[in-house]
Amino acid sequence: MPYLARRLGFYLAALAVAITINFFLPRLLPGDPAATILGTSAGKLTQDDLQRVRDALGLSDAPLIEQYGTYLVRLTQGDFGVSYTYFPAPVTRVISNGLIWTLLLGGISLIFSFILGNLIGVIGSWRRGGVVDTVLPPLLIFVGSFPAFFLALGLLYAFGVQLDWLPISHAYDTKLPQGFNLSFIGSVAQHMVLPAGTSILLGMGGWALGMRNVMVSVLAEDYVTMAEAKGLKQLRIMFRYAARNALLPGVTGLGVAIGSILSGQILIETVFSYPGLGFLLIYAVNGRDYPLMQGLFMMITIGILAANFMVDILYTWLDPRVRAA
């Protein structure tokens, strides 16, 4: 299929650019990058430390093109080096641990905010001027205006500290043995309420407004008037006729949202010390753990490109016109 082949080509090109950014960014630092890095973190640096940082970044006196070659070879072998902060764990293992939690938290938040937001949008556009239409959207815009970390801190303070209803950090009770038993899963669910709640509150408004605006146009279509003239049940017109067709633009948005699961939770994960990719990234930056930082950026980018490609495939299947293009 030429359309999908073109898209795949684009994602591969994007991947190449991301790899190149990752390679050149540390080399853009003025002077000796290793010295600059260690210098900003202060402390006495030995020649040994210096060499270790250089090795980790793949810095050597070889010509740039040769360094780039070695870097690419190591990437294809899945070798991102060894993390400093989680020494001696390889970066890949640290990342795969984080990935599970990020996908879990992000996936559940996205499902809830997508369903709730779209429902509000449909009901709001149906009863124009009703409570759902006049009160909720401005309220959601207002809530959505708060910086993610600020809302997270607010919920943490109210429900975690003052009321002491919910745990305020980590993804599960570390005292419990890990495994597929009820008490562990319960603990995971409990720890997820606050971070997921923040994310849902922030995400809902966008879906609701988008859905409402499309619904306003769809409801003006002749087939909706016709359905109403035939005397069909309200709920049937609302969901089977109108909402179903109004959902298509939302699918594109969903693609972007799935991609941003990997990168959109940095602040929320940091506030709740939720051990996902975003938390790891900030932890790596603060600990000057450059191999982990580089590996995370690479993984997040690959994840986003893959998610986008999957949405492209889904779209050709949902909308036949795309196939012809």
Next chain:
Amino acid sequence: MSAATTQSTSQRNSASWLSRLGPIGTLLSSTKARIGLTIVMVFVLAAVFAQWIAPGDPKKFVGAINKPPSAEYILGTNPQGKDVFRQLVWGGQLSLIIGFGSAFLMTTIAVVVGMIAGYYRGWIDDVLNFIMNLFLVIPALPLLVLLSAYLKPGTATIVFALAITGWAFNGRIVRAQTMSLREKDFVAAAVVSGEPGLKIIFVHILPNMVNIIVGGFIGAVIYGIMASTGLAFLGLASTQDVTWGTNLFWAQNGGALMIGAWWAFLPSGLAVALVAFGLALTNYGMDEITNPRLQAESMLRRVAGDLFARSVRATPVVPRTHEPTA
């Protein structure tokens, strides 16, 4: 019925009075935009007149730490013993400069790249469109974090990093609009009379996209303020500067929430939220003016009353009686 008629007449009168102010007047005819702009202006004015509103150095240690709001310190002191009110007012200066500065840079890149791509099409468009798509898929926040980790922290770094990561979204919108405007007769006329491409783009097409560009600019300011606040909160900006984000960083660093010193948190966070909310409201207000269906809806409600509007499914598109000056 007669009451409704008088109301709609007076609405129209005020609209025509406002339309004399040009595009700004049109914008002000929307209640949402008026409320939004008022909120933003309050913060802008407070930042401009900071030295009269909250005299004194915001970085100065003024007394005991974590003191609750009192007559002496209206918003109390933070965990570092600094005056929260001063920090709030002075913090607005740099936060707004970063927000508006980065938005200006983002919008400029977006307009130049987007319009050139949309106008010239062909291989120029292929290349520029590829670059825009590239910046759209590469994750902005992680790249921002990476850039701030490698580059020297400072205002210029933040503005630069925000512009790099944030311009492509508007670029795509500008490109699409240019492509459709390019087919209009006035462009064909300019081409036939032999005007150079760049002149057609920036003299003839650009003035017709002011709505879209202003809307994109407002969105970019929101992005700039939000993202810079987040970075500062994570400790990735220069912690010596006073911005709303660094205020929150220091409050968190001193564990203000854990000991219940909410006054160290609330002001700066609320300021960011209110500015973002005001800007978003302005954008929604603009949407209502430019989207004929949303406009028709409010006219319908004015004429027919809420009860009727609620039972109407389809909203007609009402043709405009008077176009704002062409």
